[in-house]
Amino acid sequence: MENRPLEYDYSVAKLFMFTTIVLGIVGMLIGVILAFQLAFPSINLLLGEGLAEYTNFSRLRPLHTDAVIFGFTLSGVFATWYYIGQRVLKVSMAESGFLMFIGKLHFWLYVVGVAAVVVSLFMGITTSKEYAEFEWPIDIAIVIVWVLWGISVFGLIGIRRERSLYISIWYYIATFLGIAMLYLFNNMEVPTYFASGGIGAWYHSVSMYSGTNDALVQWWYGHNAVAFGFTVPIVAMIYYFLPKESGQAVYSYKLSLLSFWGLMFVYLWAGGHHLLFSTVPDWMQTMGSVFSVILILPSWGSAINMLLTMKGEWQQVASSPLIKFMVLASTFYMFSTLEGPIQAIKSVNALAHFTDWIVGHVHDGVLGWVGFMIMAALFHMAPRVFKRELYSKALMTTQFWIQTLGVVLYFTSMWIAGITQGMMWRAHDEFGNLAYSFIDTVTVLHPYYTIRAVGGLLYLIGFFMFAYNIYKTMSARPVEENELQSATPMAA
């Protein structure tokens, strides 16, 4: 080991931190607009009758999901990779001009890709497949961005000093491979312009799969976009940041091992739970349902491993806002990985599918787990990357409580809305006729939609506080090297 600490180079990490925040604001702002549109439809005319084509709910919805998944979350994954990777592999990006170049290229192509996505979705150019709405030219760009990231990951691993790969690295490798495989298969499509000898829109394509097969591939993808986008890389983050921030070693290596390989094996089977009672073969639905329940084990394995890492150090939760964020994130992870399997039980899914309960499940996962963890990661990184003290711990605590309240309002209202709607759809009167017309089941949701919108707004306000805190940190006067002992408000 050398005596002099390595100087890590965070220039690419900084760039991705920036897009995490900007795209987070964009995506969540659109989310809040959507939520208000469902409660108050006149907001579809936000910018007037003339622009309604671009501001109505259905045109904006894919923009929300893609901005938060491929913008906010993915940027967060890349930012933390370019930070954690160097540190646990004990090698600096500055040591390789090649990797530095790839890293920057990765970022700039990513930005171009994001811009293309935004423009095309506003124009209504979409394949309609959830979380895979992009037409083939953008798909190609995404594949290139992904390959560049792969070169970064394996290139850095190739020149590492630390022989053994830390747990977080396992999860980043799995993220890379998982998404690569799924994305390629799900986006197999034939460009019609070329196949028809130059007729129609050049960017249009038609799916290689039809009907039931298309659905099968799409949800094999969709479910695992959740797995390899919202779970695996976020677990990578918490395995690094929680021990670092708390000064505690990971509770159990065996448990990490078990949860990792368990998660890899089980996750892919569970996609069938999106297609229960559909026209895909019964055995696949049953597999999806059964494996979803088994999935509790590896999921809780990681979460419990994290919570037990705090064993004997619980006073930190009270004293440190950053630890608060991470402990709440693991708690919400446990919560949504319990709720998910319950919804995957066939009789429960019969009620829950197509309702707002699913939307509630989505958001306790993404707001409570993904959002909190990414913000915590950036809070931890900011002082070290910018070599400044974190601007305000008090602001951080306030943000924590506002956002927690927001998440709670969001999922409780959606539970009630979902179960109410599911029950009303199936209710029959004493003569065996349907008890409610469809519109009855819509108007009854108004109060819950309103509460959800308020909850979402609180979360967004918290996100602005986060952005402000990071901005103030970044633009503050640099501090002396030795003052950095306590880079975050709590001693690191």
Next chain:
Amino acid sequence: MFHWLEKRPFFFAVAVFLTIAFAGLIEILPNFAQASRPTIGTAPYSTLELAGRHVYIKNSCNACHSQLIRPFKAETDRYGHYSLSGEYAYDRPFLWGSKRTGPDLMRVGNYRTTDWHENHMYDPAGVVPGSIMPAYKWMFTNIADVDTAYAEQLTIESVFNVPYNKPIPMKDGSTSTVALADSLEGAHASALEEAKLVAEDMKNQDVKDAVANGQIPEIVALIAYMNSLK
């Protein structure tokens, strides 16, 4: 073994890949040939219907409407016969949706009419008081993209052998054919013929004028598609 893997990134990556690819191999591949056989009575989309389907996709109607009727009494009472796999044989992409903010549309052609759709798309809450669906007024002026629909028909006919211009068995034992024009002009002409039939039942004067002038507003294509959902 795991310690060994953790020092060898290449083999580690291979092990991860095999573990995650396994499920896909077993679950997805075997089903492929079987599920794509069409049921009797299922026909490919005409040019105008397909253009309408593109309007549906362009506006992400599938964000709020499902096209999948599950086999429960409450659903068959409300929407009609539950869905069969073969009914989706010509759906590329599938449009099952994952959220029912509005009702299912799998068989909406059975119980709604052209003029109902016309009024509803222009002002949903005017037709269904309390509806939270946005109004889609721009569809009355935007022109449908017949070229791309025709290009897609040519593509699926040549690449996936979709049976255009071939007899398709119907439920009553007869056969019917869906014509595919042999030129772009022909495709426009046949789409316009179909559009005229739809516009006949509509009231909006601008739409009627456009169709009379040989243009097809998006709403006409969309309604043709809606009416085909049975």
